[in-house]
Amino acid sequence: GAVVSQHPSWVICKSGTSVKIECRSLDFQATTMFWYRQFPKQSLMLMATSNEGSKATYEQGVEKDKFLINHASLTLSTLTVTSAHPEDSSFYICSARDGTGGDGAKNIQYFGAGTRLSVL
């Protein structure tokens, strides 16, 4: 299957600082990437859909100015948590859709390994 790389896997930061998380599709081009947030022992919550070369589409209730998303190329999307606060501490995970080849119609999302963010 397709490989998605996410960095860093774990980050601790002070309150008020910004943190950038990278999501890369390694062996395919991803015109669409997705950012999710997951609280302990809960399911994934979609935060936003990231489209290459255009603005991200945010889900209701997600602050655009707090969670900045940039999808500058077909293989890279970044999520920046601005002015992080302890309540932003969570597990963030990205995914990418491989729309090419025989599996394109299935719209399978391939996920990165996730980033555990702790804001002190």
Place this chain on the structure above:
Amino acid sequence: AQKITQTQPGMFVQEKEAVTLDCTYDTSDPSYGLFWYKQPSSGEMIFLIYQGSYDQQNATEGRYSLNFQKARKSANLVISASQLGDSAMYFCAMREGPRNFNKFYFGSGTKLNVKP
């Protein structure tokens, strides 16, 4: 109504035995896709298997098979010959199409514990 329902918060299975994880879905769209993902304690989400709404046969991928019962709107995951490494959270997901093609709906997950 919930789009995806997983009614088993936790399951135990003996190593080498088969186990079925339940998933029911709710949609009025005739075109949809169903997915199962595995999430080990490390956190990554691993794609396991896909079933399209128009697929005539149940999907199989190695030890994983999807018991697709369209009339009942169920898409249960069957893991045969369980291994210790199968211990993880398992999420069922659905996407509708074509207008909502990109949005995935996830269930609440089932934590599977494989006993030696």
